[in-house]
Amino acid sequence: MTTIARFWPLLLAALLAGCITLPTQQEGSSGSADAADDTRVSAALREALRVGTERTVDRTNRVDGYLANEALRIALPPELQSASSRLRQLGLGSQVDELEVAMNRAAEQAAGEAREIFVDAITEMRPRDVQEVFTGGPDAATRYLRNQSEDTLRARYEPIVADRLEAANGYGYYQQLARAWNRLPLVEPLSVDLDAYVTEQAMDGLFMVLAEEEGRIREDPVARTTDLLREVFGRE
Numbered sequence: 001m002t003t004i005a006r007f008w009p010l011l012l013a014a015l016l017a018g019c020i021t022l023p024t025q026q027e028g029s030s031g032s033a034d035a036a037d038d039t040r041v042s043a044a045l046r047e048a049l050r051v052g053t054e055r056t057v058d059r060t061n062r063v064d065g066y067l068a069n070e071a072l073r074i075a076l077p078p079e080l081q082s083a084s085s086r087l088r089q090l091g092l093g094s095q096v097d098e099l100e101v102a103m104n105r106a107a108e109q110a111a112g113e114a115r116e117i118f119v120d121a122i123t124e125m126r127p128r129d130v131q132e133v134f135t136g137g138p139d140a141a142t143r144y145l146r147n148q149s150e151d152t153l154r155a156r157y158e159p160i161v162a163d164r165l166e167a168a169n170g171y172g173y174y175q176q177l178a179r180a181w182n183r184l185p186l187v188e189p190l191s192v193d194l195d196a197y198v199t200e201q202a203m204d205g206l207f208m209v210l211a212e213e214e215g216r217i218r219e220d221p222v223a224r225t226t227d228l229l230r231e232v233f234g235r236e
Helices: 008-016 032-060 078-089 093-123 126-134 140-167 170-182 194-233
Strands: none
Touching: 032 093, 032 126, 032 140, 032 194, 078 093, 078 170, 093 140, 093 170, 093 194, 126 194, 140 170, 140 194, 170 194
């Protein structure tokens, strides 16, 4: 068994941290053992990404996954934010609050769709994709997954967001607010595509969490094994 094969879990940690890169035919020795080592490292990366994406979905696809997280909580659309104080003065504060809750519940429900889509994107990674994730910076995996899955996520999210907003009377709350606001003199009429707004905000939150999970995958294992990595690979 080669040195790399014995220490491939540590090699993965170093690769994820950007400490070293996968050997190429020019850089390292060729042969079936090296090819097998590369395959195992690639498989380990895929597994690490599966863990990270699974945690991401678990954190977002639950009650209060968005609503109770200040970093993820979906605020009112900008047009409504600027109007909210006046609308509250008109006695519509509960509608303002309920609309915000409905939007976040829709995002929480839609997040479950990401699980299968992420698995597909990871499974379809090519050797070049693996190398780019290793060497592409601290958010390379998040950027790869967003590029690969964003269109599919949007298509899957939108009908769920619409169904959840309908079930929670989100459209009804918005219509009440828009009617009241649009009756006021000298105001810009409210016109918001709630489905598109919530979908985009939900996806932004999902990838924000994924970036956090990627950071854990990249940083934590190395922090625990720095001395051993130096001993095995002779790197400072």
